[in-house]
Amino acid sequence: MTMTASDAIASANRLAAIRSRIADAAREAGRAAQEVTLVAVSKTFDAETIVPLIGAGQRVFGENRVQEAAAKWPALKERYADIELHLIGPLQTNKLDDALQLFDVFHTLDREKLAVALVKARDKGAVLPRLFVQVNTGDEPQKAGVAPADTDAFLARCRDEWQLDVQGLMCIPPLDEEPALHFALLEKLARRNGLTKLSMGMSGDFEKAIALGATHVRVGSALFGART
Numbered sequence: 001m002t003m004t005a006s007d008a009i010a011s012a013n014r015l016a017a018i019r020s021r022i023a024d025a026a027r028e029a030g031r032a033a034q035e036v037t038l039v040a041v042s043k044t045f046d047a048e049t050i051v052p053l054i055g056a057g058q059r060v061f062g063e064n065r066v067q068e069a070a071a072k073w074p075a076l077k078e079r080y081a082d083i084e085l086h087l088i089g090p091l092q093t094n095k096l097d098d099a100l101q102l103f104d105v106f107h108t109l110d111r112e113k114l115a116v117a118l119v120k121a122r123d124k125g126a127v128l129p130r131l132f133v134q135v136n137t138g139d140e141p142q143k144a145g146v147a148p149a150d151t152d153a154f155l156a157r158c159r160d161e162w163q164l165d166v167q168g169l170m171c172i173p174p175l176d177e178e179p180a181l182h183f184a185l186l187e188k189l190a191r192r193n194g195l196t197k198l199s200m201g202m203s204g205d206f207e208k209a210i211a212l213g214a215t216h217v218r219v220g221s222a223l224f225g226a227r228t
Contacts, residue, residue, distance in 0.1 A: 040053055107134065168215065
Protein backbone atom coordinates (compact mmCIF):
# COMPACT_ATOMS: atom_id res chain seq x y z
CA MET A 1 0.00 0.00 0.00
CA THR A 2 1.06 3.60 -0.59
CA MET A 3 0.64 6.08 2.26
CA THR A 4 -0.89 9.41 1.29
CA ALA A 5 -0.59 12.74 3.09
CA SER A 6 -4.04 12.21 4.55
CA ASP A 7 -2.97 8.79 5.85
CA ALA A 8 0.00 10.40 7.58
CA ILE A 9 -2.23 13.05 9.16
CA ALA A 10 -4.67 10.38 10.32
CA SER A 11 -1.83 8.39 11.92
CA ALA A 12 -0.54 11.48 13.71
CA ASN A 13 -4.04 12.31 14.95
CA ARG A 14 -4.59 8.79 16.29
CA LEU A 15 -1.24 8.93 18.09
CA ALA A 16 -2.06 12.31 19.62
CA ALA A 17 -5.46 11.02 20.78
CA ILE A 18 -3.94 7.96 22.49
CA ARG A 19 -1.23 10.04 24.14
CA SER A 20 -3.92 12.41 25.41
CA ARG A 21 -5.91 9.51 26.86
CA ILE A 22 -2.79 8.15 28.54
CA ALA A 23 -2.07 11.55 30.06
CA ASP A 24 -5.66 11.89 31.30
CA ALA A 25 -5.66 8.40 32.82
CA ALA A 26 -2.32 9.02 34.52
CA ARG A 27 -3.51 12.34 35.90
CA GLU A 28 -6.67 10.75 37.30
CA ALA A 29 -4.49 8.13 39.00
CA GLY A 30 -2.23 10.79 40.51
CA ARG A 31 0.64 9.81 38.24
CA ALA A 32 2.73 11.57 35.62
CA ALA A 33 2.14 10.72 31.97
CA GLN A 34 5.90 10.19 31.65
CA GLU A 35 5.59 7.13 33.89
CA VAL A 36 3.70 5.30 31.13
CA THR A 37 5.43 4.03 27.98
CA LEU A 38 3.23 3.61 24.93
CA VAL A 39 4.20 0.46 23.03
CA ALA A 40 2.70 0.77 19.54
CA VAL A 41 1.84 -2.79 18.51
CA SER A 42 2.72 -2.96 14.83
CA LYS A 43 2.23 -6.69 14.25
CA THR A 44 0.74 -7.46 10.79
CA PHE A 45 1.33 -3.87 9.60
CA ASP A 46 3.96 -3.13 6.98
CA ALA A 47 6.75 -0.57 7.11
CA GLU A 48 4.80 1.97 5.05
CA THR A 49 2.04 1.95 7.65
CA ILE A 50 4.50 2.28 10.52
CA VAL A 51 6.57 5.16 9.12
CA PRO A 52 3.90 7.87 9.65
CA LEU A 53 3.76 7.03 13.35
CA ILE A 54 7.54 7.28 13.54
CA GLY A 55 7.28 10.62 11.77
CA ALA A 56 4.77 11.75 14.38
CA GLY A 57 7.28 10.98 17.13
CA GLN A 58 6.50 7.41 18.24
CA ARG A 59 9.67 5.46 18.95
CA VAL A 60 8.59 2.36 20.95
CA PHE A 61 7.01 -0.49 18.98
CA GLY A 62 5.92 -4.04 19.77
CA GLU A 63 5.90 -7.14 17.61
CA ASN A 64 4.53 -10.63 18.28
CA ARG A 65 6.61 -12.72 15.90
CA VAL A 66 10.36 -12.79 15.41
CA GLN A 67 10.16 -13.72 11.72
CA GLU A 68 7.74 -10.90 10.89
CA ALA A 69 9.83 -8.38 12.81
CA ALA A 70 12.99 -9.51 11.03
CA ALA A 71 11.37 -8.78 7.68
CA LYS A 72 10.66 -5.11 8.35
CA TRP A 73 12.48 -3.70 11.36
CA PRO A 74 16.22 -3.91 10.50
CA ALA A 75 15.76 -1.42 7.65
CA LEU A 76 13.55 0.82 9.79
CA LYS A 77 16.05 0.77 12.64
CA GLU A 78 18.80 1.79 10.21
CA ARG A 79 16.74 4.82 9.21
CA TYR A 80 15.63 5.64 12.76
CA ALA A 81 18.41 4.76 15.17
CA ASP A 82 16.43 5.59 18.32
CA ILE A 83 13.68 3.01 17.73
CA GLU A 84 13.08 0.68 20.69
CA LEU A 85 11.58 -2.67 19.73
CA HIS A 86 9.68 -4.87 22.19
CA LEU A 87 8.85 -8.55 21.76
CA ILE A 88 5.34 -9.03 23.14
CA GLY A 89 4.56 -12.49 21.75
CA PRO A 90 5.75 -15.95 22.76
CA LEU A 91 9.35 -16.81 21.98
CA GLN A 92 10.53 -20.22 20.87
CA THR A 93 14.05 -20.95 22.00
CA ASN A 94 15.13 -21.83 18.44
CA LYS A 95 14.35 -18.21 17.49
CA LEU A 96 16.27 -16.73 20.42
CA ASP A 97 19.43 -15.76 18.52
CA ASP A 98 17.39 -13.87 15.94
CA ALA A 99 15.31 -12.21 18.66
CA LEU A 100 18.43 -11.03 20.48
CA GLN A 101 19.57 -9.26 17.31
CA LEU A 102 16.24 -7.47 16.91
CA PHE A 103 14.64 -6.65 20.24
CA ASP A 104 15.54 -4.32 23.08
CA VAL A 105 12.93 -5.70 25.49
CA PHE A 106 11.30 -9.13 25.94
CA HIS A 107 7.88 -9.06 27.62
CA THR A 108 7.40 -12.82 27.50
CA LEU A 109 9.92 -14.66 29.64
CA ASP A 110 7.56 -17.45 30.65
CA ARG A 111 9.37 -20.69 31.42
CA GLU A 112 12.56 -22.32 32.65
CA LYS A 113 13.66 -23.49 29.20
CA LEU A 114 13.74 -19.93 27.90
CA ALA A 115 15.50 -18.64 31.02
CA VAL A 116 18.23 -21.25 30.63
CA ALA A 117 18.59 -20.41 26.92
CA LEU A 118 19.04 -16.74 27.83
CA VAL A 119 21.76 -17.67 30.31
CA LYS A 120 23.56 -19.76 27.68
CA ALA A 121 23.38 -16.91 25.18
CA ARG A 122 24.74 -14.48 27.77
CA ASP A 123 27.58 -16.87 28.58
CA LYS A 124 28.50 -16.85 24.90
CA GLY A 125 28.72 -13.06 24.91
CA ALA A 126 25.23 -11.96 23.97
CA VAL A 127 23.86 -8.76 25.48
CA LEU A 128 20.47 -9.60 26.92
CA PRO A 129 17.45 -7.34 26.48
CA ARG A 130 15.45 -5.94 29.36
CA LEU A 131 13.16 -8.65 30.63
CA PHE A 132 9.57 -8.95 31.81
CA VAL A 133 8.13 -12.21 33.14
CA GLN A 134 4.78 -13.08 31.60
CA VAL A 135 2.22 -14.18 34.18
CA ASN A 136 -0.82 -16.21 33.13
CA THR A 137 -3.09 -14.39 35.55
CA GLY A 138 -6.17 -16.31 34.41
CA ASP A 139 -4.51 -19.75 34.66
CA GLU A 140 -5.65 -20.36 31.08
CA PRO A 141 -4.29 -23.69 29.80
CA GLN A 142 -3.99 -22.44 26.21
CA LYS A 143 -2.04 -19.32 27.15
CA ALA A 144 1.67 -18.88 27.86
CA GLY A 145 2.92 -17.49 31.14
CA VAL A 146 3.92 -18.46 34.65
CA ALA A 147 1.02 -19.36 36.93
CA PRO A 148 0.39 -16.74 39.63
CA ALA A 149 1.05 -19.34 42.32
CA ASP A 150 4.47 -20.08 40.79
CA THR A 151 5.53 -16.50 40.08
CA ASP A 152 7.41 -15.80 43.31
CA ALA A 153 9.47 -18.97 42.96
CA PHE A 154 10.19 -18.35 39.27
CA LEU A 155 11.34 -14.81 39.96
CA ALA A 156 13.57 -16.05 42.76
CA ARG A 157 15.22 -18.51 40.37
CA CYS A 158 15.67 -15.77 37.76
CA ARG A 159 17.51 -13.67 40.32
CA ASP A 160 19.39 -16.21 42.41
CA GLU A 161 20.05 -19.14 40.11
CA TRP A 162 20.21 -17.54 36.67
CA GLN A 163 21.20 -13.93 37.56
CA LEU A 164 18.68 -12.57 35.08
CA ASP A 165 17.76 -8.93 35.52
CA VAL A 166 13.97 -9.11 35.43
CA GLN A 167 12.53 -5.60 35.51
CA GLY A 168 8.81 -6.24 35.56
CA LEU A 169 5.78 -8.42 34.89
CA MET A 170 3.40 -8.71 31.92
CA CYS A 171 -0.09 -10.15 31.56
CA ILE A 172 -2.87 -10.64 29.01
CA PRO A 173 -6.19 -10.99 30.87
CA PRO A 174 -8.80 -13.50 29.69
CA LEU A 175 -11.16 -12.03 27.12
CA ASP A 176 -14.29 -12.82 29.12
CA GLU A 177 -13.19 -11.50 32.51
CA GLU A 178 -12.87 -8.04 34.03
CA PRO A 179 -9.30 -6.98 33.18
CA ALA A 180 -8.93 -4.78 36.26
CA LEU A 181 -8.94 -7.88 38.47
CA HIS A 182 -5.97 -9.25 36.55
CA PHE A 183 -4.16 -5.92 36.50
CA ALA A 184 -4.56 -5.68 40.28
CA LEU A 185 -3.20 -9.20 40.71
CA LEU A 186 -0.17 -8.44 38.53
CA GLU A 187 0.53 -5.24 40.48
CA LYS A 188 0.36 -7.17 43.75
CA LEU A 189 2.79 -9.81 42.48
CA ALA A 190 5.19 -7.15 41.22
CA ARG A 191 5.11 -5.14 44.42
CA ARG A 192 5.66 -8.26 46.53
CA ASN A 193 8.77 -9.04 44.50
CA GLY A 194 10.17 -5.52 44.39
CA LEU A 195 9.49 -4.98 40.69
CA THR A 196 8.52 -1.54 39.42
CA LYS A 197 7.47 -2.16 35.82
CA LEU A 198 4.11 -3.52 34.67
CA SER A 199 3.28 -4.32 31.04
CA MET A 200 -0.51 -4.48 30.97
CA GLY A 201 -3.39 -2.92 29.12
CA MET A 202 -4.27 -2.84 25.43
CA SER A 203 -6.46 -0.72 23.15
CA GLY A 204 -9.69 -1.51 24.98
CA ASP A 205 -8.56 -1.31 28.58
CA PHE A 206 -5.29 0.62 28.92
CA GLU A 207 -6.87 3.35 31.05
CA LYS A 208 -7.85 0.76 33.66
CA ALA A 209 -4.31 -0.60 33.53
CA ILE A 210 -2.81 2.85 34.09
CA ALA A 211 -5.09 3.37 37.09
CA LEU A 212 -3.66 0.15 38.55
CA GLY A 213 -0.01 0.97 37.92
CA ALA A 214 0.84 0.06 34.33
CA THR A 215 4.18 1.43 33.16
CA HIS A 216 3.87 -0.03 29.64
CA VAL A 217 0.62 -0.18 27.66
CA ARG A 218 0.45 -2.15 24.42
CA VAL A 219 -1.82 -0.39 21.93
CA GLY A 220 -2.34 -1.62 18.38
CA SER A 221 -5.74 -1.27 16.74
CA ALA A 222 -6.44 2.15 18.30
CA LEU A 223 -3.29 3.41 16.57
CA PHE A 224 -3.20 1.48 13.33
CA GLY A 225 -6.84 0.57 12.72
CA ALA A 226 -8.36 -2.87 12.33
CA ARG A 227 -6.07 -5.71 11.30
CA THR A 228 -6.84 -7.69 8.18
